[in-house]
Amino acid sequence: MSRRLVNVTLDNLDDLPRRCRRCVFWELDPVSGARALEAGDPGLEKEAWISSTLLEWGSCGKIVYVDDVPAGFVLFAPPLYVPRSISFPTSPVSADAVLLMTAHIVPEFAGGGLGRMLVQGVAKDLTRRGVKAVEAFGDLKGEDGGCVVPADYLLSVGFKTVRPHHRYPRLRLELKSALSWREDVEVALERLLGSMTPEGMLRPV
Numbered sequence: 001m002s003r004r005l006v007n008v009t010l011d012n013l014d015d016l017p018r019r020c021r022r023c024v025f026w027e028l029d030p031v032s033g034a035r036a037l038e039a040g041d042p043g044l045e046k047e048a049w050i051s052s053t054l055l056e057w058g059s060c061g062k063i064v065y066v067d068d069v070p071a072g073f074v075l076f077a078p079p080l081y082v083p084r085s086i087s088f089p090t091s092p093v094s095a096d097a098v099l100l101m102t103a104h105i106v107p108e109f110a111g112g113g114l115g116r117m118l119v120q121g122v123a124k125d126l127t128r129r130g131v132k133a134v135e136a137f138g139d140l141k142g143e144d145g146g147c148v149v150p151a152d153y154l155l156s157v158g159f160k161t162v163r164p165h166h167r168y169p170r171l172r173l174e175l176k177s178a179l180s181w182r183e184d185v186e187v188a189l190e191r192l193l194g195s196m197t198p199e200g201m202l203r204p205v
């Protein structure tokens with residue numbers, strides 16, 4: 001089985017499960033969300049949100065494919081881009097963090113480590129972009145098919161609770177360790193390459 005992780009774009013947005021493709025729980029505030037539902041096509045609002053976030057901020061989602069079949073996805077963005085983020089009892093998201101909005105694994109692919117793979121992909125992406133941490137609102141009831149990620153799942157992939165709540169705790173994953181690991185590797189490579197440079201080709205100081 002081949003596994004592949006790619007960024008969410010307008011070209012592959014339709015690979016999200018139909019219900020998620022049309023869901024604007026995170027992308028709009030409750031009033032605008034209700035209006036979009038009444039208007040009959042929240043999918044257009046989803047597309048508009050993805051488009052503007054990609055243009056203004058950059059990559060905001062990942063899709064994982066197993067043998068070219070879409071098996072799960074995750075969406076993330078700075079809280080400024082996520083109107084719903086201020087509606088939680090444990091808001092606001094920390095100023096130095098990006099919000100992991102939602103994550104979903106197609107049921108037939110559950111239990112295969114794809115959820116961890118998605119979070120690791122997000123962490124790698126954001127570390128490269130200099131982001132300090134990822135935060136998420138967890139759902140302690142962990143209802144199937146909900147838009148809020150089950151808290152148990154977040155805890156299992158390394159998140160820690162920073163603001164407890166009986167239903168929606170806010171959790172955080174520090175990316176410092178990933179960043180320092182990357183820097184250590186780069187320094188080691190620099191030293192290695194430096195030691196292999198012929199004497200006459202040393203870089204000018």
